[in-house]
Amino acid sequence: MPRELAPDTADALRQLLGPDGLLLDAAERLAYGYDNSRxxxxxxxxxxxxxxxxxxxxxxxxxxxxxPIVARGRGTNTTGASVPGEDALVVSFERMNRVLDIRPGDRVAVVEPGLLNGDLQAALAPHGLFWPPDPTSAGFCSIGGNLACNAGGPRAVKYGATRDNVLALVAVTGTGELVRFGAGTTKGASGYDLSRLLIGSEGTLALVVEATLRLTPVAPRRRALRALYADVESAAAAVARLMAQPVTPSMLEFMDGDCVRLAREVGGAELPPAGALLMIEADGDDAVLDAAVAALSAAAAGPGCLGVASAPDEAAREKLWAARKALSPALRTLAPGKINEDVVVPVSRIPDLVAAVRRAAAEQQLAIVSFGHAGNGNLHVNILYDPADDAQTARAGAALEAVFDAVIALGGQVSGEHGIGLVKRDLLVRSLTPPTVAMMRAIKSQFDPDGILNPGKVLPPA
Structure with a gap:
């Protein structure tokens, strides 16, 4: 028989939340039981x-x-972090979705966790400000979800990921205590920085109920460059050159040859055939933009470069970025199944990572398509296969292991921005030392002594 909430607990929650604040119907509960991990x-x-x-x-x-309690934003994560067990209560923050304060003079916004990233950006636009994290799902992911997995996006190469753009948090621990970490200041040397500890913890340490966000002025101008390459190795080498020179691009995205073709055929981008492509963007005012574009163009040129061109207008720029954002779903046209990983390595090791991915593809005789935030060393490696074919499924698993082995050997991490959740928790332990894992478990026990907050996620059971 299906499990049911204990009557006394249900009554207490109804009294607390009101008649429409507790969902018990199976059909309603089902909508809160999955995320983008399938x-x-x-x-x-x-x-x-x-x-x-x-x-x-x-x-x-x-x-x-x-x-157990599983906190939930909008379920856009890909690692199973917000998938509940059958004995759990989901706490959805969709009704805690307010902008509490915007202080342009401090470059600060105070928000609730259920606020959508896109709605925040719209509220900030009249002030000439933005919040840098911009994942592909920005239009419908929540700030709380961004905090939970330390979301990034294309702008992270210059402006940082979520952890770099939060000043303070208010959260509820596993004992029900309300704790406040940080302050609305851009400097501070007052004790441990526990805000950064909570960001990326995927609801396993505390439930964030308020966030003070660090804002950035919108640059007056931006210009996009498109660099085409004969092969992925040449593009990977160009990434290392671009990030070694003084001008930091505001975006630096990598696409291999299959992605270039999909961007053209599925996304409608006007692109010639190429073995790889870099999308480079600079922003700033008129006094610096021309010099920045010249420096980035010079660094992008080099062995294997087929040409560097500036997007002729804003419409062309938007079309190219739209094609980039459409890549992940477009991969379904190549194969019925895909394993999508978001590994990250030091930027200087991007060429080595690309070489390892190509070796894995050749050894397992599978298509592996790569694109992503090359300026941060963060690539989305997509292993394409047919899940109905047992042999292909086994080869896909072997290819994935080879990629992870290479990432760890290159000094990287198994997740750059998607988090760990259920899908990668064993990999996390594989890539960390036993004393490090033990310290993480000890921290978890301090915040959540009874282990009720998102159990089984991030760290596997001891």
Whole structure:
């Protein structure tokens, strides 16, 4: 028989949240049971709090009932981090979606976790400000989700990922205590920086109920460059050159030959055939932009470069970036199944990573398509195969292991921006030393002594 929420717990949650703040119907619960990892679970119930005080009370009720809690934004993550077990309560933050304050003079915004990234950007635009994290799902992912996995995006190469753009957090621990870390200042030397610890913890340490975000002025002008290469090795070498010279691009994206073809045939981008492509962008004012573009163009040119061209107008630039964002779903036209990983290595080791990916593709006789945020050393490696073919499935798994082995050997990490969740938790342990893992477990026990916050995610059971 399906599990049900204990009547006394259900009554207490109804009294706390109101009649429409607790979802018990199986059809409603199902909508909160999956994320973009294609994994699925059916939670016991879904709570929809509207305040930090309600979140505290929920955690205390669940701690008393020994019931796991899975915090949820909009479910756009790809690692199973927000997939609940059948004994869990999902706490969805969709009703805590307000902009609490915008202080242009401080370059600060204070927001609730359920606010959509796109809605925040729209609220900031009249002030000439933006929040740098811009994942592909920016239009419909939540700030809380960005915090949970330390989301990045193309602009991270110059402006940093989520962790670099948060000043303070208010959160509820696994004991129901309300804690405040950081302050709305851009400098601080007052104790441990626990805000950065919570960012990327995927709801396993505390539930964030308020965030003070560091904002950046919108550059007055930007200009896009398109550099084409004969092969991926030449493009990878150009990435290392671009990041070694003084001018930091505001975006630096890599696409291999298959991606170039898909961007043309599926995305509608006007691109000639090429073995690889770099999309480079500079931003700034008139006084510096011409010199920046000249420096970036010179660094992009080199062995294997077929040409560097400036996007003729904003429409052409937008079309190229739209084609880049459409790449992930477009890969389904090449094969019915794909394994999408977001590995990251030091930028100088990008050529070595690209070479390792090509070796894995040749050894396993599978197509492996790569694109991503090359300026951060963060590539999305997509292994394409037919899940109905057992032999292909086995070869895809072997290719994935080879890629991860190469990433770890190159001093990289198994996730650059998607997080660990369920999918990569064993890999995380493989890439860290035992004392490091033990320290992470000790930190988890301090924040969540009963282990009720998103159990089984990030760190595997001891």
């Amino acid at each position: 994994r699925q679970g059916l939670p016991l119930a879904v709570a929809l709090p509207t305040s930090a005080q309600q979140v505290q009370a929920i955690v205390r009720l669940c701690r008393e009932a020994r019931m």
